[in-house]
Amino acid sequence: MNSSHLNPSSSLKSRFTTRFLRALTRINARKPISPSSPREIFQRYRRIKVAADKSMASSVRSRRTWSRATLWKLRSRSCLQLASLGRRRSVKTSTITSRQAIMKKTSHEIENKTTTEEDHQDRFVGQADKLRELVPGGEAMDLCNLLDETAHYIKCLTTQVQLMRKIVDFYSL
Protein backbone atom coordinates (compact mmCIF):
# COMPACT_ATOMS: atom_id res chain seq x y z
CA MET A 1 0.00 0.00 0.00
CA ASN A 2 2.76 2.39 0.90
CA SER A 3 4.95 1.38 -1.99
CA SER A 4 2.74 3.06 -4.52
CA HIS A 5 3.54 6.53 -3.33
CA LEU A 6 6.92 5.81 -1.89
CA ASN A 7 8.60 4.10 -4.81
CA PRO A 8 10.17 6.48 -7.27
CA SER A 9 8.78 4.84 -10.33
CA SER A 10 10.37 5.04 -13.69
CA SER A 11 8.03 7.90 -14.57
CA LEU A 12 9.52 9.97 -11.77
CA LYS A 13 13.00 9.21 -13.02
CA SER A 14 12.12 10.06 -16.58
CA ARG A 15 10.37 13.28 -15.58
CA PHE A 16 13.30 14.36 -13.51
CA THR A 17 15.82 13.54 -16.21
CA THR A 18 14.03 15.39 -18.93
CA ARG A 19 13.50 18.47 -16.85
CA PHE A 20 17.01 18.47 -15.55
CA LEU A 21 18.61 17.96 -18.92
CA ARG A 22 16.45 20.70 -20.30
CA ALA A 23 17.59 23.07 -17.57
CA LEU A 24 21.18 22.03 -18.09
CA THR A 25 21.08 22.83 -21.77
CA ARG A 26 19.55 26.17 -20.98
CA ILE A 27 22.31 26.95 -18.53
CA ASN A 28 24.96 25.86 -20.97
CA ALA A 29 23.45 27.93 -23.72
CA ARG A 30 23.54 31.00 -21.56
CA LYS A 31 27.20 30.70 -20.77
CA PRO A 32 29.79 32.53 -22.84
CA ILE A 33 32.89 30.64 -23.85
CA SER A 34 35.14 33.27 -22.32
CA PRO A 35 37.29 32.11 -19.43
CA SER A 36 35.01 32.22 -16.47
CA SER A 37 35.80 33.99 -13.24
CA PRO A 38 35.28 32.12 -10.01
CA ARG A 39 32.19 34.14 -9.42
CA GLU A 40 30.71 32.98 -12.67
CA ILE A 41 31.62 29.43 -11.90
CA PHE A 42 29.95 29.71 -8.55
CA GLN A 43 26.90 31.25 -10.12
CA ARG A 44 26.63 28.46 -12.63
CA TYR A 45 27.05 25.86 -9.94
CA ARG A 46 24.27 27.48 -7.93
CA ARG A 47 22.06 27.52 -10.99
CA ILE A 48 22.66 23.86 -11.64
CA LYS A 49 21.90 22.95 -8.07
CA VAL A 50 18.74 25.00 -8.09
CA ALA A 51 17.78 23.42 -11.37
CA ALA A 52 18.27 19.96 -9.92
CA ASP A 53 16.13 20.66 -6.86
CA LYS A 54 13.54 22.43 -8.90
CA SER A 55 13.24 19.70 -11.47
CA MET A 56 12.90 17.08 -8.77
CA ALA A 57 10.25 19.08 -7.00
CA SER A 58 8.32 19.68 -10.21
CA SER A 59 8.47 16.01 -11.05
CA VAL A 60 6.70 15.31 -7.80
CA ARG A 61 4.27 18.14 -8.60
CA SER A 62 2.31 19.27 -5.59
CA ARG A 63 1.52 15.87 -4.27
CA ARG A 64 3.92 16.22 -1.40
CA THR A 65 4.35 18.98 1.13
CA TRP A 66 8.09 19.11 0.73
CA SER A 67 7.88 19.55 -3.02
CA ARG A 68 5.35 22.34 -2.65
CA ALA A 69 7.54 24.03 -0.06
CA THR A 70 10.64 23.74 -2.25
CA LEU A 71 8.89 25.17 -5.28
CA TRP A 72 7.43 27.96 -3.23
CA LYS A 73 10.79 28.80 -1.72
CA LEU A 74 12.52 28.81 -5.07
CA ARG A 75 9.87 30.93 -6.69
CA SER A 76 9.83 33.48 -3.91
CA ARG A 77 13.60 33.63 -4.03
CA SER A 78 13.57 34.24 -7.75
CA CYS A 79 10.92 36.89 -7.28
CA LEU A 80 13.16 38.54 -4.72
CA GLN A 81 16.08 38.48 -7.08
CA LEU A 82 14.08 39.86 -9.96
CA ALA A 83 12.46 42.64 -8.02
CA SER A 84 15.29 43.39 -5.64
CA LEU A 85 14.82 47.09 -6.18
CA GLY A 86 11.08 47.21 -5.86
CA ARG A 87 9.44 47.63 -2.52
CA ARG A 88 6.25 45.74 -3.26
CA ARG A 89 8.04 42.42 -3.14
CA SER A 90 9.58 43.13 0.20
CA VAL A 91 6.16 43.48 1.76
CA LYS A 92 5.20 40.18 0.24
CA THR A 93 8.22 38.43 1.63
CA SER A 94 7.64 39.87 5.07
CA THR A 95 4.19 38.32 5.10
CA ILE A 96 5.66 35.07 3.91
CA THR A 97 8.26 34.99 6.66
CA SER A 98 5.77 35.96 9.31
CA ARG A 99 3.48 33.18 8.21
CA GLN A 100 6.33 30.73 8.43
CA ALA A 101 7.14 32.00 11.89
CA ILE A 102 3.56 31.47 12.96
CA MET A 103 3.54 27.98 11.57
CA LYS A 104 6.73 27.20 13.38
CA LYS A 105 5.33 28.51 16.62
CA THR A 106 2.20 26.40 16.41
CA SER A 107 4.20 23.31 15.67
CA HIS A 108 6.33 23.97 18.73
CA GLU A 109 3.25 24.39 20.87
CA ILE A 110 1.93 21.11 19.68
CA GLU A 111 5.17 19.40 20.46
CA ASN A 112 5.45 20.95 23.90
CA LYS A 113 2.89 18.53 25.21
CA THR A 114 5.14 15.60 24.52
CA THR A 115 8.11 17.08 26.36
CA THR A 116 6.44 16.25 29.64
CA GLU A 117 7.33 12.61 29.02
CA GLU A 118 10.69 10.97 29.68
CA ASP A 119 14.10 12.37 28.76
CA HIS A 120 14.39 9.92 25.89
CA GLN A 121 11.25 11.40 24.50
CA ASP A 122 12.62 14.89 24.97
CA ARG A 123 15.67 14.07 22.93
CA PHE A 124 13.47 12.50 20.35
CA VAL A 125 11.41 15.64 20.07
CA GLY A 126 14.54 17.78 19.82
CA GLN A 127 15.71 15.69 16.91
CA ALA A 128 12.32 15.96 15.32
CA ASP A 129 12.83 19.71 15.26
CA LYS A 130 16.18 19.21 13.59
CA LEU A 131 14.50 17.02 11.05
CA ARG A 132 12.00 19.76 10.40
CA GLU A 133 14.80 22.08 9.42
CA LEU A 134 16.23 19.56 7.00
CA VAL A 135 13.07 18.55 5.24
CA PRO A 136 11.60 21.50 3.36
CA GLY A 137 8.17 22.40 4.56
CA GLY A 138 8.53 20.39 7.71
CA GLU A 139 7.93 23.19 10.12
CA ALA A 140 4.18 23.05 10.09
CA MET A 141 3.69 19.33 10.33
CA ASP A 142 3.03 17.05 13.23
CA LEU A 143 5.42 14.21 13.88
CA CYS A 144 3.43 11.55 12.10
CA ASN A 145 3.20 13.39 8.80
CA LEU A 146 6.75 14.59 9.19
CA LEU A 147 8.04 11.03 9.21
CA ASP A 148 5.95 10.25 6.17
CA GLU A 149 7.32 13.22 4.28
CA THR A 150 10.84 12.35 5.36
CA ALA A 151 10.52 8.89 3.89
CA HIS A 152 9.34 10.19 0.55
CA TYR A 153 11.92 12.95 0.59
CA ILE A 154 14.74 10.49 1.19
CA LYS A 155 13.51 8.32 -1.66
CA CYS A 156 13.45 11.25 -4.04
CA LEU A 157 16.82 12.54 -2.89
CA THR A 158 18.46 9.19 -3.49
CA THR A 159 16.90 9.06 -6.94
CA GLN A 160 18.16 12.55 -7.66
CA VAL A 161 21.68 11.70 -6.57
CA GLN A 162 21.66 8.51 -8.56
CA LEU A 163 20.51 10.17 -11.75
CA MET A 164 22.84 13.12 -11.40
CA ARG A 165 25.73 10.75 -10.92
CA LYS A 166 24.81 8.90 -14.06
CA ILE A 167 24.57 12.12 -16.03
CA VAL A 168 27.97 13.24 -14.81
CA ASP A 169 29.46 9.89 -15.71
CA PHE A 170 27.92 10.07 -19.12
CA TYR A 171 29.08 13.56 -19.83
CA SER A 172 32.60 13.06 -18.55
CA LEU A 173 33.27 10.15 -20.85
Added chain:
Amino acid sequence: MDPPLINELHFSAANPSAYGLAEIWPFPINPGSDPNVATAGGLGFRMGNLGGFGDTSGHRDGSMEESTVTEQSVGYGAGTKRKDLSSEDESSKIVSTTTSANELNDSNGKRMKMLGTKNENAGSKAKVEANSAAGSKPGQNSKPAEPPKQDYIHVRARRGQATDSHSLAEKARREKISERMKILQDLVPGCNKIIGKALVLDEIINYIQSLHRQVEFLSMKLEAVNSRMNMNPSIEGFHSKDLGSQPFDVAGMIFGSQTAREYAQGSQPEWLQMHVIGTFKRAT
Protein backbone atom coordinates in the same frame (compact mmCIF):
# COMPACT_ATOMS: atom_id res chain seq x y z
CA MET B 1 -17.27 -1.79 68.11
CA ASP B 2 -16.35 -5.24 67.09
CA PRO B 3 -14.95 -4.86 63.62
CA PRO B 4 -12.19 -2.48 64.57
CA LEU B 5 -11.02 -4.84 67.29
CA ILE B 6 -10.85 -7.63 64.83
CA ASN B 7 -8.89 -5.41 62.56
CA GLU B 8 -6.34 -4.64 65.21
CA LEU B 9 -5.78 -8.29 65.82
CA HIS B 10 -5.19 -9.00 62.23
CA PHE B 11 -2.92 -6.12 61.74
CA SER B 12 -0.74 -7.25 64.54
CA ALA B 13 -0.53 -10.70 63.10
CA ALA B 14 0.02 -9.59 59.59
CA ASN B 15 3.52 -9.45 58.34
CA PRO B 16 3.66 -7.00 55.51
CA SER B 17 7.18 -7.92 54.58
CA ALA B 18 6.33 -11.36 53.26
CA TYR B 19 3.63 -10.38 50.86
CA GLY B 20 4.65 -6.84 50.50
CA LEU B 21 4.89 -4.50 47.61
CA ALA B 22 6.62 -6.95 45.35
CA GLU B 23 3.74 -9.32 45.41
CA ILE B 24 0.97 -6.94 44.85
CA TRP B 25 2.60 -4.16 42.92
CA PRO B 26 4.68 -5.88 40.24
CA PHE B 27 5.95 -2.70 38.66
CA PRO B 28 9.26 -1.44 39.98
CA ILE B 29 8.93 1.80 41.78
CA ASN B 30 11.89 3.70 40.37
CA PRO B 31 11.79 7.39 40.89
CA GLY B 32 11.43 9.14 37.64
CA SER B 33 10.47 6.21 35.52
CA ASP B 34 6.87 5.88 36.41
CA PRO B 35 4.52 8.79 36.26
CA ASN B 36 2.47 7.13 38.92
CA VAL B 37 5.30 7.11 41.42
CA ALA B 38 4.07 10.11 43.31
CA THR B 39 0.70 8.63 43.87
CA ALA B 40 2.15 5.27 44.73
CA GLY B 41 4.29 6.90 47.36
CA GLY B 42 1.41 8.87 48.62
CA LEU B 43 -0.68 5.80 48.99
CA GLY B 44 2.05 3.92 50.74
CA PHE B 45 -0.03 3.53 53.79
CA ARG B 46 -2.64 1.80 51.74
CA MET B 47 -0.01 -0.52 50.41
CA GLY B 48 0.84 -1.49 53.94
CA ASN B 49 -2.79 -2.22 54.40
CA LEU B 50 -2.96 -4.43 51.41
CA GLY B 51 0.25 -6.07 52.41
CA GLY B 52 -1.51 -7.20 55.48
CA PHE B 53 -4.32 -8.51 53.36
CA GLY B 54 -1.97 -10.42 51.19
CA ASP B 55 -0.49 -12.19 54.10
CA THR B 56 -3.78 -13.19 55.55
CA SER B 57 -5.03 -14.41 52.25
CA GLY B 58 -2.01 -16.63 52.05
CA HIS B 59 -3.45 -18.63 54.85
CA ARG B 60 -6.52 -19.27 52.84
CA ASP B 61 -5.38 -22.64 51.69
CA GLY B 62 -5.33 -23.86 55.24
CA SER B 63 -8.90 -23.39 56.17
CA MET B 64 -11.68 -22.01 54.14
CA GLU B 65 -13.95 -20.90 56.95
CA GLU B 66 -11.32 -18.91 58.67
CA SER B 67 -10.24 -17.32 55.47
CA THR B 68 -13.66 -16.02 54.70
CA VAL B 69 -13.98 -14.51 58.09
CA THR B 70 -10.54 -13.01 57.83
CA GLU B 71 -11.29 -11.68 54.43
CA GLN B 72 -14.42 -10.09 55.55
CA SER B 73 -12.80 -8.51 58.52
CA VAL B 74 -9.81 -7.64 56.47
CA GLY B 75 -12.12 -6.02 54.03
CA TYR B 76 -13.32 -3.82 56.80
CA GLY B 77 -9.79 -2.71 57.30
CA ALA B 78 -9.94 -0.89 54.03
CA GLY B 79 -13.24 0.50 55.05
CA THR B 80 -11.99 1.89 58.30
CA LYS B 81 -9.29 3.78 56.51
CA ARG B 82 -12.03 5.70 54.89
CA LYS B 83 -14.15 5.66 58.06
CA ASP B 84 -17.26 5.25 56.03
CA LEU B 85 -18.44 1.80 56.96
CA SER B 86 -21.87 1.53 58.39
CA SER B 87 -22.82 -1.16 60.80
CA GLU B 88 -25.51 -2.62 58.56
CA ASP B 89 -22.99 -3.46 55.89
CA GLU B 90 -20.83 -5.29 58.31
CA SER B 91 -23.61 -7.46 59.57
CA SER B 92 -24.77 -8.36 56.09
CA LYS B 93 -21.29 -9.40 55.17
CA ILE B 94 -20.88 -11.57 58.20
CA VAL B 95 -24.08 -13.34 57.33
CA SER B 96 -22.87 -14.12 53.88
CA THR B 97 -19.60 -15.74 54.92
CA THR B 98 -20.75 -19.33 54.83
CA THR B 99 -21.95 -19.21 51.29
CA SER B 100 -19.35 -17.02 49.83
CA ALA B 101 -16.27 -19.16 50.25
CA ASN B 102 -15.94 -19.89 46.56
CA GLU B 103 -17.99 -17.04 45.31
CA LEU B 104 -15.56 -14.66 46.85
CA ASN B 105 -12.78 -15.85 44.64
CA ASP B 106 -14.86 -15.43 41.55
CA SER B 107 -16.45 -12.25 42.64
CA ASN B 108 -13.07 -10.84 43.37
CA GLY B 109 -12.19 -11.20 39.76
CA LYS B 110 -15.48 -9.68 38.79
CA ARG B 111 -15.11 -6.89 41.24
CA MET B 112 -11.79 -6.08 39.74
CA LYS B 113 -13.34 -5.66 36.38
CA MET B 114 -16.14 -3.61 37.81
CA LEU B 115 -13.62 -1.41 39.44
CA GLY B 116 -11.87 -1.22 36.16
CA THR B 117 -14.95 0.19 34.56
CA LYS B 118 -15.48 2.46 37.51
CA ASN B 119 -12.00 3.65 36.89
CA GLU B 120 -12.92 4.73 33.42
CA ASN B 121 -15.86 6.61 34.70
CA ALA B 122 -13.78 8.32 37.32
CA GLY B 123 -11.21 8.99 34.68
CA SER B 124 -8.15 8.39 36.83
CA LYS B 125 -5.86 5.48 36.67
CA ALA B 126 -3.05 6.41 38.92
CA LYS B 127 -4.08 4.70 42.15
CA VAL B 128 -2.95 1.56 43.85
CA GLU B 129 -4.58 -1.77 43.29
CA ALA B 130 -3.63 -5.39 43.25
CA ASN B 131 -5.32 -5.80 39.91
CA SER B 132 -2.24 -6.88 38.10
CA ALA B 133 -1.44 -9.43 40.73
CA ALA B 134 -4.84 -10.90 40.10
CA GLY B 135 -3.77 -12.11 36.74
CA SER B 136 -0.78 -13.92 38.10
CA LYS B 137 -2.11 -15.48 41.28
CA PRO B 138 -5.85 -15.60 41.43
CA GLY B 139 -5.83 -17.79 44.49
CA GLN B 140 -3.94 -15.35 46.60
CA ASN B 141 -5.92 -12.37 45.55
CA SER B 142 -7.05 -10.23 48.36
CA LYS B 143 -9.44 -7.54 47.50
CA PRO B 144 -11.08 -5.51 50.12
CA ALA B 145 -14.79 -6.04 50.09
CA GLU B 146 -16.12 -2.91 48.60
CA PRO B 147 -19.09 -1.26 50.09
CA PRO B 148 -21.17 -0.29 47.11
CA LYS B 149 -22.33 2.98 48.49
CA GLN B 150 -18.84 4.32 49.13
CA ASP B 151 -16.74 6.57 46.95
CA TYR B 152 -14.78 5.08 44.09
CA ILE B 153 -11.75 2.93 44.62
CA HIS B 154 -9.55 3.91 41.82
CA VAL B 155 -8.03 1.09 39.95
CA ARG B 156 -5.13 1.16 37.61
CA ALA B 157 -5.99 -0.72 34.50
CA ARG B 158 -3.78 -3.57 33.43
CA ARG B 159 -0.89 -2.66 31.29
CA GLY B 160 -1.84 -2.76 27.66
CA GLN B 161 -5.54 -2.97 28.39
CA ALA B 162 -6.38 0.63 29.06
CA THR B 163 -9.75 1.57 27.77
CA ASP B 164 -9.59 5.29 28.41
CA SER B 165 -10.23 7.13 25.19
CA HIS B 166 -7.21 9.38 25.64
CA SER B 167 -4.81 6.55 26.24
CA LEU B 168 -6.22 4.66 23.30
CA ALA B 169 -5.65 7.61 21.04
CA GLU B 170 -2.15 7.98 22.42
CA LYS B 171 -1.51 4.32 21.78
CA ALA B 172 -2.75 4.56 18.20
CA ARG B 173 -0.57 7.59 17.63
CA ARG B 174 2.47 5.84 19.05
CA GLU B 175 1.85 2.83 16.84
CA LYS B 176 1.60 5.02 13.78
CA ILE B 177 4.85 6.71 14.61
CA SER B 178 6.67 3.45 15.20
CA GLU B 179 5.31 2.10 11.93
CA ARG B 180 6.70 5.07 10.06
CA MET B 181 9.99 4.75 11.86
CA LYS B 182 10.23 1.18 10.59
CA ILE B 183 9.69 2.33 7.03
CA LEU B 184 12.40 4.92 7.46
CA GLN B 185 14.73 2.31 8.87
CA ASP B 186 14.34 0.28 5.72
CA LEU B 187 15.14 3.28 3.59
CA VAL B 188 18.29 4.38 5.32
CA PRO B 189 21.12 1.90 4.81
CA GLY B 190 22.61 0.55 8.00
CA CYS B 191 19.73 1.57 10.16
CA ASN B 192 18.33 -1.88 10.73
CA LYS B 193 20.70 -2.78 13.49
CA ILE B 194 20.08 0.34 15.49
CA ILE B 195 17.54 0.15 18.24
CA GLY B 196 15.98 3.17 19.80
CA LYS B 197 14.10 6.01 18.25
CA ALA B 198 16.65 8.69 19.05
CA LEU B 199 19.56 6.83 17.47
CA VAL B 200 17.58 5.98 14.39
CA LEU B 201 16.62 9.60 14.01
CA ASP B 202 20.27 10.55 14.37
CA GLU B 203 21.11 8.25 11.51
CA ILE B 204 18.32 9.63 9.38
CA ILE B 205 19.41 13.20 9.96
CA ASN B 206 22.99 12.33 9.07
CA TYR B 207 21.86 10.54 5.96
CA ILE B 208 19.78 13.46 4.74
CA GLN B 209 22.68 15.83 5.35
CA SER B 210 25.01 13.56 3.42
CA LEU B 211 22.54 13.39 0.56
CA HIS B 212 22.37 17.18 0.45
CA ARG B 213 26.14 17.35 0.31
CA GLN B 214 26.21 14.79 -2.47
CA VAL B 215 23.79 16.86 -4.51
CA GLU B 216 25.97 19.91 -4.05
CA PHE B 217 29.09 18.02 -4.99
CA LEU B 218 27.52 16.49 -8.05
CA SER B 219 26.22 19.82 -9.27
CA MET B 220 29.70 21.29 -8.90
CA LYS B 221 31.08 18.38 -10.85
CA LEU B 222 28.43 18.81 -13.49
CA GLU B 223 29.28 22.44 -13.80
CA ALA B 224 32.94 21.63 -14.35
CA VAL B 225 32.17 18.90 -16.82
CA ASN B 226 29.77 21.00 -18.79
CA SER B 227 32.07 23.96 -19.08
CA ARG B 228 34.88 21.72 -20.20
CA MET B 229 32.69 20.11 -22.79
CA ASN B 230 31.42 23.34 -24.17
CA MET B 231 34.88 24.80 -24.52
CA ASN B 232 36.14 21.88 -26.53
CA PRO B 233 35.08 22.11 -30.17
CA SER B 234 36.69 18.90 -31.28
CA ILE B 235 34.58 16.89 -28.93
CA GLU B 236 31.54 18.69 -30.17
CA GLY B 237 32.25 17.83 -33.73
CA PHE B 238 32.57 14.29 -32.66
CA HIS B 239 29.36 14.54 -30.76
CA SER B 240 27.24 16.14 -33.44
CA LYS B 241 27.53 13.15 -35.67
CA ASP B 242 26.61 10.67 -33.07
CA LEU B 243 23.98 12.85 -31.58
CA GLY B 244 21.31 11.04 -33.45
CA SER B 245 21.83 8.12 -31.16
CA GLN B 246 23.28 9.93 -28.21
CA PRO B 247 20.20 11.20 -26.38
CA PHE B 248 18.57 7.90 -26.85
CA ASP B 249 21.62 6.33 -25.34
CA VAL B 250 21.56 8.82 -22.54
CA ALA B 251 18.09 7.72 -21.69
CA GLY B 252 19.05 4.10 -22.03
CA MET B 253 22.09 4.39 -19.85
CA ILE B 254 20.33 6.36 -17.26
CA PHE B 255 17.35 4.11 -16.85
CA GLY B 256 18.76 0.77 -17.67
CA SER B 257 17.69 -1.51 -20.43
CA GLN B 258 14.07 -1.92 -19.56
CA THR B 259 12.88 1.62 -19.94
CA ALA B 260 15.05 2.25 -22.96
CA ARG B 261 12.54 0.32 -24.97
CA GLU B 262 9.78 2.56 -23.71
CA TYR B 263 11.72 5.50 -24.88
CA ALA B 264 12.04 4.03 -28.32
CA GLN B 265 8.34 4.44 -28.76
CA GLY B 266 8.02 7.82 -27.05
CA SER B 267 8.48 11.13 -28.73
CA GLN B 268 10.78 12.38 -25.99
CA PRO B 269 14.09 11.11 -27.38
CA GLU B 270 13.63 13.04 -30.57
CA TRP B 271 12.83 16.21 -28.71
CA LEU B 272 15.80 15.69 -26.44
CA GLN B 273 17.91 14.91 -29.46
CA MET B 274 16.97 18.15 -31.13
CA HIS B 275 17.66 20.17 -28.02
CA VAL B 276 21.08 18.74 -27.39
CA ILE B 277 22.01 19.03 -31.05
CA GLY B 278 20.79 22.57 -31.07
CA THR B 279 22.77 23.64 -28.05
CA PHE B 280 25.93 22.04 -29.32
CA LYS B 281 25.57 23.68 -32.67
CA ARG B 282 24.89 27.02 -31.10
CA ALA B 283 27.93 26.69 -28.91
CA THR B 284 30.29 26.20 -31.78
